[in-house]
Amino acid sequence: MDALQRGLRYSARMPVKRPVLAKLRAPALCFLVVTLAPAAPARSGAEQAAFFQSDDVLAVTIRTDLRALLRDRDTAAVPWRTATLTYAGPDGAVTVPLRLRTRGTFRLTHCDFPPIRLRFGEDDVSGTLWEGLRRPKLVTHCMNSTEYEQYLLQEYAIYRIYQLFTPVSLSARLLRVTYEDAAGAVRPVTRYAFVTEDPERFAERLGGTLVNEEGVQLARLARSHTAQLSVFQYLIANTDWGVPPLHNIMLLRTDTLYAAPCDFDWSGAIATSYARPVSALRIRSVRERRYRGLCQTAQNMEPVLARFETLRDSIAAVYRAVPGLDRRIVERTLRYYDEFYRAIADRQRFEQQVVAPTCTW
16 A cells, blocks of 8 residues: 555544635636656655645735736736745745746636736745745636635635545645735735645655646546545536546546546635536536536445535534635535535435436446
């Protein structure tokens, strides 16, 4: 048994703790395949980059040519912009240089404030909180409104609750970012954002290397882990994912394959104003759940569904601990999850009426 498998088993056995904690994204391809070297020492979640080991909201100021950055919309040739990032260190303000650029596809044409890719130099961040980060994503607010900021906070919560289930999940940390224009031509903007683990660091944390591989079918993946992922996507009512095209999915390969999700803003649990279901699914809104995962018998599904029941209170605790997230949204989302829990209470019926009609072998 390799180190990743031991970590997965440990994750399933460990006691549930209430988290002490806090997106919005439009559909984007988020993909990565990782081949784990058998001799490589896989790292546990406790050994992730120091940046992700805290749940505290980090206040930062990003200073750049903001007007130019916001105009960078050419997906084929997006330039890197020089910038500085300042935050409060133990001995006063710390400023590190970096480069950044806009990213995404949908959001570059639909957002006033597009998502950003950060790029740090190893020497520039040595000894700082950002040490070990290379090219992480910064998930931003898209539109300068409370509604869109709430979308962002809800997606952040989904990243955090998936971490309750498995170490094969992207780390995320919430920021309070002030964006400043270096020339003073644009008024400063302060909004929540969050950073997600970059692919290289994600692979290293699990002792792996990155490769590209499409066309992988669900049947080739680790079955119990994939069943868990499938049910999780059903819980949050996310149909905007697919393993074969590597759409909003990452794959980890050891002696078998594991899938990990990313980009949840089109899920029904958030129900963004721009989210629309794929017409082929024949559902009227993203709030209507549709199981698109692995086929499993009721007997094989039992430990997976039991795990969701065990984590029910912890999932609620994550939402209630997210700074800035509207309490009415929290309670509405938890009521939406209650529908899921009522559905899985009858295991046989859930398998026959939810899983079997639309699952994939």
